Amino acid sequence: MSNLIDTRTPLETTHLPAQFVGREAEQDALNDAFSVEDESCLPNFHVYGPRGTGKTHLLQRFLTTFPPTFTTCYISGIHQDTQYKALERLYQLLTGTKLGTGHHIADIQRKVEEQVTLPTVIVVDEVDFLLLDDGDDLLYFLTRLENTAVITVSANQPTIKDEMDDRTYSSFQPQHLTLNRYTPNAARQILADRARKALQPESLQRDALTYITTTTQNISIGLTWLREAVETAEEQINTELVQEVEVAAYHKYVRMLLNRFTTHHRRLYNTIARLEQERDAPLTTGTVYREYSGRCESAGVAPLSERRISDFLTHLELLDLIEASYHYGGPMGKTREIQLVDWNSHGSEETE
DNA sequence: CGTCCACCGGAAAATAGGGAGG
DNA sequence: CCTCCCTATTTTCCGGTGGACG
Numbered sequence: 252m253s254n255l256i257d258t259r260t261p262l263e264t265t266h267l268p269a270q271f272v273g274r275e276a277e278q279d280a281l282n283d284a285f286s287v288e289d290e291s292c293l294p295n296f297h298v299y300g301p302r303g304t305g306k307t308h309l310l311q312r313f314l315t316t317f318p319p320t321f322t323t324c325y326i327s328g329i330h331q332d333t334q335y336k337a338l339e340r341l342y343q344l345l346t347g348t349k350l351g352t353g354h355h356i357a358d359i360q361r362k363v364e365e366q367v368t369l370p371t372v373i374v375v376d377e378v379d380f381l382l383l384d385d386g387d388d389l390l391y392f393l394t395r396l397e398n399t400a401v402i403t404v405s406a407n408q409p410t411i412k413d414e415m416d417d418r419t420y421s422s423f424q425p426q427h428l429t430l431n432r433y434t435p436n437a438a439r440q441i442l443a444d445r446a447r448k449a450l451q452p453e454s455l456q457r458d459a460l461t462y463i464t465t466t467t468q469n470i471s472i473g474l475t476w477l478r479e480a481v482e483t484a485e486e487q488i489n490t491e492l493v494q495e496v497e498v499a500a501y502h503k504y505v506r507m508l509l510n511r512f513t514t515h516h517r518r519l520y521n522t523i524a525r526l527e528q529e530r531d532a533p534l535t536t537g538t539v540y541r542e543y544s545g546r547c548e549s550a551g552v553a554p555l556s557e558r559r560i561s562d563f564l565t566h567l568e569l570l571d572l573i574e575a576s577y578h579y580g581g582p583m584g585k586t587r588e589i590q591l592v593d594w595n596s597h598g599s600e601e602t603e
Numbered sequence: 604c605g606t607c608c609a610c611c612g613g614a615a616a617a618t619a620g621g622g623a624g625g
Numbered sequence: 626c627c628t629c630c631c632t633a634t635t636t637t638c639c640g641g642t643g644g645a646c647g
Binding site (some may be wrong): 517537561577584 | 609612622
C-alpha cells in the first residue's frame with residue numbers, strides 16, 4: 252500500500268460522491284417526471300446506458316430523494332434472477348423479515364401487495380438477467396400494483412418492448428431515459444474529482460489520467476484502473492505506470508463483475524481468454540465447451556452440460572465481457588462465434 | 604433438390620431442498 | 626414424521642435453422 256492515499260473510499264466503485272458530476276440533465280428528467288401531484292399515478296421508466304455510465308449510481312441517488320411518505324426498493328437482476336427471489340427480496344425490504352424458499356409465488360405476491368401501502372418506487376437493475384427467466388411475470392405483477400412506479404435498468408436494451416409480453420408492456424408503458432457514454436473529457440473530470448478527494452495533491456499526473464479516459468469511458472473500469480495504479484505507485488502516478496497496470500486493472504474489473512456469478516462462469520471466461528490467445532480461427536461454442544470441459548477434468552471438477560454453458564455464455568455477453576455473432580444455420584451450422592470484447596478501444600471507434 | 608453442418612434454445616424431467624398441515 | 630406442495634439448479638431430449646455442396 253502506498254502513501255499517496257488520504258482516503259481510499261472515493262475511488263471505490265460503490266462510493267456515492269456528494270456531487271454527481273455529469274448527469275444533471277438525467278436527474279432533472281427523473282425529478283420532473285416524478286413531481287406529480289397525484290401520487291397514485293407515478294410514471295414508469297426504462298433506463299438504458301452502457302456499462303459504466305452511471306445508471307446504478309443515478310437511480311440509487313434518485314431513490315434517496317424521496318421523503319418517508321414513500322417506499323423505495325432497489326433490486327438487481329444479477330442477484331435476484333428469478334421472480335421468486337425478487338419477490339422474496341422485496342418482501343424483506345418492506346418488512347425486514349426473510350421468507351426463505353418453499354412458498355407459493357402467489358402467496359408472496361399477496362404478502363407483498365399487502366405491504367405496499369405507501370406510494371412505492373421500485374428499481375429493477377440489470378433487468379436483462381431477470382428476463383432470461385420469469386422476469387416477465389414479475390414485471391407484470393409489479394406494474395399492476397397500485398401507487399407503484401417501476402424503473403427497469405438495462406445495459407443492453409435501449410428499449411424493452413421486444414423483451415416482454417405485450418400484456419406486460421401495455422401495463423408497463425415506460426418513459427425512456429438514455430445515458431450516453433461519457434466523452435473522454437467528461438470521464439476525466441469524474442475520475443479527477445474522485446482522485447482529488449482520495450489522493451495526496453500532485454500525486455496523479457494529468458497525462459496519466461488522460462491516458463485512462465481516452466482508453467475507456469467506462470467509469471467502473473476507470474476507477475478500478477486508478478485504484479490499481481495507486482496500489483502500485485511509489486511516488487507518483489504517471490502514464491508509464493498506468494500503462495503498466497492496464498491489463499491487471501482490467502482483470503480486476505472482470506473479477507469484480509464475475510464475483511457475483513459462479514466459479515463455472517469464471518472458468519468459462521478464462522477458457523475463452525486463453526483460447527483467443529492461442530488460436531487464430533474463430534471460436535465457436537463447441538470449441539469453447541470442449542476446452543472448458545477439459546479444464547474441469549484436470550481440475551477434478553465435474554463440468555456442467557453444454558446446454559447450461561450456453562446460458563452462461565449469454566450471461567458473459569450481457570456483462571459485455573464477450574461478443575457473440577449468431578449463426579442460425581448456414582455452412583457453419585447453428586452456433587455462435589465468440590470473442591472477447593475489445594474493451595480498450597471503446598470510444599475510439601464507434602460502429603453505427 | 605437433398606443432405607449436412609453444429610448447436611440454439613424451448614420444454615420437460617431429474618435431483619435436492621424448504622414450508623405447512625395433518 | 627409424512628405428504629404434498631413449492632423453489633433452484635442442472636441434465637436430457639430434440640426439433641429446427643439456412644447456406645454450401647454434391
